[in-house]
Amino acid sequence: MNTSKNNYFARIGPLCLALAVIFITCATRAANYDESKVGTYTLPDPLLMKSGDTVTMTNEWMNLRRNEIIQLYKGYIYGSGPDWRNMLDHKIEMDPQALGGTAVRKQINLEFYNYGPRTNDEVVTNLVFHVLLYTPANIRKPVPTFLCLSFSPNYQEVTDPNVLVYPVWDKKTDLSAMPTNIVRGDAEDAWPIQKILARGYGVAMVDYEDFEPDLPDHSGWKYGVRSLYLQPGVTNFDPNAWGAISTWAWGATRVMDYLQTDNEVDHDRIILVGHSRLGKTALWAGAQDTRFAGVIASCSGEMGASLARRDYGETVNDMCKHFPYWFCGNFIDYSNDISDLPVDTHMLLSLIAPRPLFLTAGSEDTWGDPRGVYEAAIAATPVYHLFGEKGVITNLPPDVLTNAMNGTGSLLNSKTLESYPPPPLDKPIMNNLGYLEHTGKHAVLPSDWDAFLDFADKYLPAPAASQ
Secondary structure (H helix, E strand, O other): OOHHHHOHHHOOHHHHHHHHHHHHHHHHOOOOOOHHHOOOOEOOOOOEOOOOOEOOOHHHHHHHHHHHHHHHHHHHOOOEOOOOOOOEEEEEEEEEEHHHHOEEEEEEEEEEEEEOOOOOOOEEEEEEEEEEEEEEOOOOOOEEEEEEEEOOOHHHHOOOOOOOOOOEEEOOOOEEEOOOOOOOOOOOOOOOHHHHHHOOOEEEEEEHHHOOOOOOOOOHHHOOHHHHOOOOOOOOOOOOEOOHHHHHHHHHHHHHHHHOOOOOEEEEEEEEEEEOHHHHHHHHHHHHOOOOOEEEEEOOOEOOOEOOOOOOOOOHHHHHHHOHHHOOHHHHHHOOOHHHOOOOHHHHHHOOOOOOEEEEEEOOOHHHOHHHHHHHHHHHHHHHHHOOOOOOOOOOOOOOOOOOOOOOHHHHEHHHHHOOOOOOOOOOEOOOEEEEEEOOOOOOOHHHHHHHHHHHHHHOOOOOOOO
């Protein structure tokens, strides 16, 4: 086995080198890892509308409260992006007998343009999203498909020698150029293509830096999607304008637009998958775009699935200090005033309801606060319960959803959340809102994919071979 592949998500090139430095810096400022010091807090109620009325019916959630929460996230956390421009999709390669005859492979370019003065329609800027799609060759009908947001170009994600090579960003020069040292399959263990295909699912992949490069000097907006929408000479964003996470989520939704047109893909059963910062991205994209039939967020941490009000591991202050460009400008105002945040991450999870949502954490990923992920899932459970679906717990406190006044009830209180024991390691909770804490690091493990596929089998099953 190539041991370099086993550490893929622990080292994503220069990004992870920078991240490691940040971790060390934060450790020296004494990040809290003592459960007795996480503090006490009361969460905002996802079931309490701006009017002061409590959500008691599913149509109130879908038609009123859900949009209120989305607007809070757009205004104060991730920012609000513009409506999308028309895109051109070009299928630049197709092989019906790829991977030794087990797969149909398609390589699709999604192209976006920014035109100059209308007198000559000169193309000033264009972006290309490179989408790699595999579907099982032995299944004749459309298949459920995982859309995987990845940290590397497609030719590094798989060993398939026929995956095309294209320009990538050089973070040292802030330039896009053809690679000179091509390494294929560096992330093969993280994306088990053959296993996914054998279970009857398709898998689509796209590098998030196609949407906007994640540059250490925070200048990625100049070269990505956001550059297409800025007026000439404008370099500043409004306080509620989209940050990088919102941009990456926008890109995931554009790939969904294409997948809705592909005949090999079951358009009603597309599952979005992301890890770490792309776990945050998957949650935000899935919250906004209900076409995603399910969402899987791996080790998404602070401002992903982990509660912000818990002072454990990474904090809002850390995020504002080191990754301000991921968020809108208004988010920075809460750097030292977390209790005033109008939302917390249980509300982001609630926006996926009633669709299947699966969260993971790593026992060694204390920076990402696995306990905070589990408590956020507990606090989101009443919204799933509103739809008759099960969350990570089934023994809700007696005051939850019992009358028109209670809403989420005592589950908003940190003391109540802490009273629930953590689930056993490596034992996935396979309810509609599911959870797994694996033994190990901040990574997608092979055993995680076993759980992902079992979760998909339960809620969005693939057809049998030859159907």
